[in-house]
Amino acid sequence: MQFTFEDFVLDQDRRELTLHGAVVAVGPQVFDLLLLFVSNPDRVVGKDELLEGVWSGRIVSESTITSHINAVRKAIGDTGEEQRLVRTVARKGYRFVGQVTLANNSQARQPSLDEREPVRQAPSPSLALPEKPSITVLPFQNLSGDPEQEYFADGVVEDIITALSRIRWLFVIARNSSFTFKGRAVDAQGVGQELGVRYVLEGSVRKSANKVRITGQLIDATSGTHIWAERFEGLLDNIFELQDQIAESVVGAIAPQLERAEIERAKRKPTESLDAYDHYLRGMAKLHSGTRDAIEEALPMFYTAIELDPEFASAYGMAAWCHFWRKINGWMIDRPAEITEGIRLARLAVSLGRDDAVALTRGGHALSHLAGEVDNGIALLDRARLLNPNLAPAWFLGGILRALHGESDAAIKDLNHAVRLSPLDPEMFRMQIGMALAHFFAGHFETAADWAEKSLGNLPSLLPPVAVVAASHALSGRMDKATLAMQRLHELDPSLRISNLKDWLPIQRADDLARFANGLRLAGLPE
Template sequence: MVRRLAAILAADMAGYSRLMEADEAGTLARLKTHRIELIDPAIAKNCGSIIKTGGDSLLVEFQSVVEAVNCAVEIQRRMARRNADVAPDRRIEFRIGINLGDVIAEEGDIFGDGVNLAARLEAMAEVGGICISRAVRDQLGERLDVGFEDLGEQSVKNLSRKVRMFRVLLDSDQNATPSPAPDAAAVTAAGDMPSIAVLPMVNMSGDSEQEFFADGLTEDIITGLSKFRELFVISRTSAFVYKGKTANIQNVARALGVQYILEGSVRKAGNCVRITVQLIDAATDRHIWAERYDRDLEDIFAIQDEITTTIVGILPGRIEAASQERVKHKRTDNMAAYESLLAGKVLHHRSNREANAEALRLLDRAVALDPNYAHAHAWRACVLGQSWVYSWCDDRDETWERVGEALQTALGLDDNDSDVHRILAATSIAHGDFDKATYHEERALSLNPNDDLIVVQNGELLTWLGRPEEGIEWIRKAIRLNPYHPERFWNHLGRAHFVARDYEEAITAFGRISRQDQFHHAFLAAAHALRGDGTEAAAQAAQVLEIDPNFTVEAYLATLHYKDESDLEHHRHGLLEAGLPESAARAASAERHRVGE
């Protein structure tokens, strides 16, 4: 036996039995993800050693109380951010206790009074909180940016003496709770980040009872837009100052410090309601986008939800397009971090090697300009991931490592950025970790259910999971949300129909894609073959081999992510039926046979 002085951290998950009873697989998957992404890295960063783990508990040894408490604070603060948008009954939360004391080390485990007290402190901590002993408090001094509440002398189970305890105060962390909507000063300080004010919808009905509908629609649009991290949205309080007033749009924009104004009206006539909205670039007083919605007034709340979802789905894309126009007229050397991010996103969607390289250059610039810009780190990971998927990089292992580093940085800076979780889901799909992909996709959807990129990815994930009928519904929803969607949405829709064995619809969807590489023709070859059109299947297969003479079914299937073996074999069967070579060896054999003839 070896004795030593150590800082011991004991952690326990609150409500573990209840969560496991409600959703065993989901709880374990989420807990695993928190361990991989947050808890274990925080322990390693602070030089801790995990002594043992249970299903819901953790015992960690540190050589320094500063590192032990710093680790606990990081875990609890980041877990609070992660739980901000999770239903209370589904939250994974921890209690943590920390003690400094003498321990006995034996065969990789530690025992003794110091360990027991850490466990008792953990049990007395509040959910999401940290409780420490006096020995820890005395050693800490003022080294950390946290406060402490003296809980006095407390009786502890199975200890004859009373123990003086302290609660670590985490309220000083401004990121622990969602930030309020920015005011005009905050928007002005945001520089070229797109900013918008949604003015109160005007009730044109002459019916005062419809006022609640107009106001409710306005508030819902403000709430929906506020979920997009790349938009600064003026709060309801500031926007409703202009209710019932006629004001010059440019003056309103100047007063609120915004670039864009959304205004509209509601008119009720009999059993019909007409809603008109228009988006205005205040600097030029130019209409960017306008739409009119005519609906039967059968369920006024259903109409309100439908209109809100549509407007919130379309607006960010229109604002991004308008902002991109602004970027084009500025010198590259003077781009702000956001402008670099915006240009990089546009290039990413072009999905070719040259655009990818330029996008990466711009995203590197964005994070250099603002190292704390979580969204830029996330999109940098996305662009690197694209180069990894299409083998546009010199070293795939190194590139994948860079993807992981960028995502961990983004996650550490902002656990509640929906794009961070969307991209983590995408990288998890690429590595075949479907539990992790599902967790992050659900998290992204909970943070922003109206982002077309998140919605379409959910359809893509469901397709890979062997649930294409559900996937089709989500992909079509994404297309409705964003009529200006990237062409790859048709790729996702076509693939979902293919997995559902609806080859006509699959071919129709792929027919709407202008970029036709060997993978595009290979997919069509398989679809035509399984549809029974051997002539067209052979023609598509010939185009595949003309573009890439080294193409093989084996290599192509390795780029796909089907969870069920039956879906993979279904695709393989279609490709082979079209006459495409299964492997390099068979392709060489077929070529020798052809030359011999």
């Protein structure tokens, strides 16, 4: 079926829009939106009908709808001011007011090229996607009506691009390329094709009095799927500090979403076609859950990634981290050999990954536990933060090390910052046990028990929070709860004793170790 209006032909079967016989480049959702309009000429199409017809009923933001309407208008030579063909009906929807002629494809006549006016360029060939995840950050829309806020919106985007660029596994389009789309109505899928990226981050800025609201949404440009959307608000008293905070929050929120999206993509690939990075991603998917079976499945994935790419620093770091996780939960079979192997992997991770924040984070944390090098581990994680200030694991694993080092206040601050960076993190249970340890060493036993219980609510098999629960209740005089926790601790690791406590958890201050040992002793842990 073909719809003709003015000098345009919209071919439903071929999913093609032409002007004087030349193809006009439009994305899939823009095409669907235009088709919905021309199929219902001179009738108001409301928001619900738009969502159902174009986005299959999925809820999307107002800015997304607006940008797609603008893209439709641009494709057919219309504007929001002129509204020659697509008219906005206030608080109701949109109405296509052009004269539409309907014909079957066999009867339809394409306008002759001899009748041409200046024609539109056919789309350029799509760029191939890079091997690693790729993203562009589009200039945010200024919805405040205040041109003075343009610099603020642009500054937020530039900060986000800079922060994303620090993530070594991510391919980020440079600012100069992404800003060529400023002021243009664009379709995320079209942008993805033009720039050769899988993901597009778009957003808007709205200022009201002394408040500013930033919205952002992450889109898979290959399918048009919305992966994530969030809103950030703040005061303009310190506009540049707010700009930094928003950039940090956006990057901290979308980095885990990007990783999850890539993990899901890797899962869908045939096993025989996997490369080093996909093995790494599959291992990460397992590692995030933290269970014994998951770690046993993750470790071979990281080893395979290393075999395929012997200089893959992050894979070494994650493999080392798996060995640490087996140690701290009492899962090691040949403890001396596994500790030696974990240390070997961790040293390779931090050596090969001097400028890799992920490798430094996991490798440094593993070294702290496996080799007892807590001071060195803290220094390595501090470097990771300098390389990528938005890497949540660098903050929460660094916070745990600072708690073990006796720096409870600094640990709590770091852990809170990690939660702010990644409030939906799949490894939230690690942040919670970090908070439990920090509060325990600070003498806040009830608070420590609460945090440890939260961690166990997310991962019941986790050994450290069970120990914190037992010690905290015992030192607070709640012996019935302490005894129950000790029974659970013995079930998880029958070999744990007061005498091997320092070897299990590298607590650095003698007073902290004595307090922990005393609490566990009162709860019933054998000497």
